[in-house]
Amino acid sequence: MERKEVEEKIYNIVSEIIGTPKDELTLKTTFIHDLCADSLTIVDIVSKCEDVFQINISDEQAENMKSIGDAVDYICSRLVGSKKK
Amino acid sequence: MIGKRRVVITGLGAVTSLGVEVEEIWKNLLAQKSGISNITRFDASAYSAQIAGEIKNFDPSCSISKKDIYRLDLFSQYALCAADKAIQDTQFSLEKEDLTRFGVILGCGMGGMNEIEAQSDVMKQKGPKRVSAFSVPRLMINAISAEISIKYGLLGPNFITASACSSSAQAIGQALRSIQYNEADVVVTGGAEAVITPLSIAGFCSARALSQRNQEPQRASRPFDKERDGFVMGEGSAILVLEEWERAKARGAKIYAEIKGFGSTADAYHITQPSPEGQGAIRAIELALKDAQVSKEDVHYINAHGTSTLQNDKIETYAIKKVFQDQAYHIPVSSTKSMLGHLLGAAGAIEALVTTMSIFKQQIHSTANYENPDPECDLDYVAKNAREIKLGCALSNSFGFGGHNVCLVFCDIEKK
Structure with a gap:
């Protein structure tokens, strides 16, 4: 999956769950500070990402994803990793 | 006290x-x-x-x-x-x-x-x-x-x-x-x-x-x-x-009506069937009237539970007649469910709202689709058209699976 496609899918997930229009989201948008996401919202976003990208994301890894860009980076790295296997 | x-x-x-x-x-x-x-x-x-x-x-x-x-x-x-x-x-x-x-x-x-x-x-x-x-x-x-x-x-x-x-x-x-x-x-x-x-x-x-x-x-x-x-x-x-x-x-609020009485009872009979003699419903209505300190003569309208099931409508009618005796035939009774269907847990709320509006507007809505009289349901169900009436106090009945019976009494605020 191309990075652009991963970005697009994550924007869709975040927009669906938080209700923020996609065009107001950027890679720099942070979940807690910018989107006021609570713990349930973050868990739901992570779960949707796991489902869409067919990967497991541990709670520790999820903790490190502060922004949409962090999520894109992490998921791309996992997808590249799984391709290599 | x-x-x-x-x-x-x-x-x-x-x-x-x-x-x-x-x-x-x-x-x-x-x-x-x-x-x-x-x-x-x-x-x-x-x-x-x-x-x-x-x-x-x-x-x-x-x-x-x-x-x-x-x-x-x-x-x-x-x-x-x-x-x-x-x-x-x-x-x-x-x-x-x-x-x-x-x-x-x-x-x-x-x-x-x-x-x-x-x-x-x-x-x-x-x-x-x-x-x-x-x-x-x-x-x-x-x-x-x-x-x-x-x-x-x-x-x-x-x-x-x-x-x-x-x-x-x-x-x-x-x-x-x-x-x-x-x-x-x-x-x-x-x-x-x-x-x-x-x-x-x-x-x-x-x-x-x-x-x-x-x-x-x-x-x-x-x-x-x-x-x-x-x-x-x-x-x-x-x-x-x-x-x-x-x-x-x-604060000069708009007052729709006064809520004066509440009666709540159980049938202790069956998980879905109402008790055949309607004792639970009868006691709920009587308790609500007593709580409201409203005499039976002051009740000018009943918004019925009126579900359109064979049992409920028959037993509710029986309960109303038991409480009000001959006066029951002079009290208009209508069912909001005839038009909105049964809102289950929200039914009592919409019907309380409708009863409140009836008092505020001094009008009552009809029971839709009431066409064929049933000998066991022989009250005035407000067939055909809505009515303008002088409405002092009104009841709203609600009965639930499990045998939970509730009656609420609403009155015109001018009525002391």
């Missing part, structure tokens, strides 16, 4: 299949319009009952942010929209109020059925890890009272009553007590329900509770008519804001 404080209704809001503004709903009921049609929410072709009072084109965004819509089951969306309208109707400036004196007491029969069914599908198809983190807060029955208190910062008593089809009448009764006995000055009360779902409709079909008049949706809910064959599922929310009378007067 200080006596009970008087309680009045100063705000109304509703979301129903006949509209989302109280005046619009009221006009539609007077015009005998039906909110019942074929089920579109899911493919009901395999069901014995394929009709319901669905709310079409509901737009929650007028009252709820996009973020919150995602977090809420449909029944909570209905409740929040109705509460928003009711609170606006009171013209409170909430920022100036002591919100520790504001409670929220609502009724609901079944809770977040849409969410239960959706997440059950997710779990079966994708496994337990894919079940949404929001599943529990969406489906829990107390979501509605919690969400309203969170949205408006209301800090007083806050809970849900669940007694099937009398749930929200029970809630209104508890809200009345809460103000009468000085636990709160204002209570947002009523109820919500949204169970036009595959599993829920299937369950009621299996219990043989629903009308199968699928070819004539608008003629299917026919309370007290000899050809009745079950109830029609409805959905929605109705919210009433109850306020201590002196306080409402002092």
Whole structure:
């Protein structure tokens, strides 16, 4: 999956769950500070990402994803990793 | 001992299949319009009952942010929209109020059925890890009272009553007590329900509770008519804001009516059948009249539970006759369910709202589809047309699966 496609899918997930229009989201948008996401919202976003990208994301890894860009980076790295296997 | 404080209704809001503004709903009921049609929410072709009072084109965004819509089951969306309208109707400036004196007491029969069914599908198809983190807060029955208190910062008593089809009448009764006995000055009360779902409709079909008049949706809910064959599922929310009378007067509030009495009993008989002699219903009505200190002669209208099931309508009629004797034949009785269907846990709330409007407007709506007299249902069911009447006090009856009986008494505020 191309990075652009991963970005697009994550924007869709975040927009669906938080209700923020996609065009107001950027890679720099942070979940807690910018989107006021609570713990349930973050868990739901992570779960949707796991489902869409067919990967497991541990709670520790999820903790490190502060922004949409962090999520894109992490998921791309996992997808590249799984391709290599 | 200080006596009970008087309680009045100063705000109304509703979301129903006949509209989302109280005046619009009221006009539609007077015009005998039906909110019942074929089920579109899911493919009901395999069901014995394929009709319901669905709310079409509901737009929650007028009252709820996009973020919150995602977090809420449909029944909570209905409740929040109705509460928003009711609170606006009171013209409170909430920022100036002591919100520790504001409670929220609502009724609901079944809770977040849409969410239960959706997440059950997710779990079966994708496994337990894919079940949404929001599943529990969406489906829990107390979501509605919690969400309203969170949205408006209301800090007083806050809970849900669940007694099937009398749930929200029970809630209104508890809200009345809460103000009468000085636990709160204002209570947002009523109820919500949204169970036009595959599993829920299937369950009621299996219990043989629903009308199968699928070819004539608008003629299917026919309370007290000899050809009745079950109830029609409805959905929605109705919210009433109850306020201590002196306080409402002092701020010059619009007062719709006074709520004066509450009676609550159990049949202790059967989990779905009403007791054949209607003792539970009779005692509920008598207790409510005694609580209200209203004489039988002052009752000018009864908004019936009137489900359109064989048993309910027969036994409710019997109970009314037992309480009122010969006078029963002179009291008009009508059923809101004939047009909206049965809102289950929210039925008591919409019917309390309708009873309140009847007093405020001095008008009563008819029972739609009452055409064929049943010898066992021989009261004045307000056939054909709405009426203008002089209305001092009115009753609203609610009876639920499990044998939970509630009667509420509403009066014109001028009546001392």
